Amino acid sequence: MTENKREPGRKASFGATMKAVFWSFLGIRKRSDYEKDSASLNPVHVIIAGLIGVMLFIGVLVALVKLAVS
Template sequence: MTDGKETKKSEASFLKAMKAVFWSFLGIRKKDDYEEDAAKLNPVHVIIAGLIGALLFIATLVMIVKQVVAK
């Protein structure tokens, strides 16, 4: 049987990866936070979070351009 704590821990670590990627996209990370993230976060989660962040960024830009061009 799997423990519910393991599932919550992996979800929390993916959410932490999403948060780390978001702040990295903005470019405002403290060195201490970066070093802590590098030591604790799963690289696979960071890659997936980065891809999701990039897709959201591109989708946002496309929507903005469509709004501007439509006017």
């Protein structure tokens, strides 16, 4: 058994959730990682991480547009 496997029922940290959401935004996920995440991620953390990711994405886009226009 490998050390990377989580115990059943063990929840991932918020940092691990942010990492999973970041890779999902890019569309780069292995099927095995997706299956591990779906078993261990807290849905509330996923929603919060997704909202943070969207706000960061919009902020970067707005900054790029302001830079391009000026």
